[in-house]
Amino acid sequence: MKIQFATASDYKYIVARDKHIVEALIRPKINEQEIFILRGDENQEIGWMRFGYFWDNTPFMNMLWLDEEYRGRGYGKQIVLHWEELMREKGFSVVMTSTQSNEEAQHFYRKLGYKDAGCLLQEADPLEIILTKSL
Incomplete structure (x- = not known):
């Protein structure tokens, strides 16, 4: 498995699968190197990881996705650790992510050292768990 910043040639792959982002934001995030492609x-392409900045100053992993047939092989852990190292190199000391309370991802992040930091409750959605990790 290879981890690379997404390029314009990955746009169609991302648009076809990432239903959690406004399509108009995908190209700017590619240009800002805020999307990784897993190959x-x-x-x-077998997956992607996209991030941004909470309060414009704390790296926040918005989405981690692996195509179904590539799950359970440790690729998710590899991309998270890769991203954390990049954020550490950029001088950040804390990273964040979130997951809904009805999703198994919360256990994955906790195994990687993420700690519950709060939650968000939106009407008609499950509780969103906010997780942080000191680098």
Whole structure:
């Protein structure tokens, strides 16, 4: 598995799968190097990780996705650790993410050292758990 910043050639792959972002924001995030593409042995896209900045000063992982057939192989952990190292190199001491309370991802993040930091309750949605990790 390879981890690379997404490029314009990854746009169609991301648009077809990432339903949690306004399409008009994908190209700017690619240009700002805020989306990583995960590539398999055949150099094909197998997932992505997208991030931004909470309060414009704290790295926040917005989305981590692996295509179904590539889950459970440790690729998610690899991309999270890669991102954390990049954020550490940029001088950040804390990173954040979130997940809904009905999703298994909360356990994945806790195993990687993320701690519950609060929650957000929006009408008609499950509780959103906010998680942070000191780098």
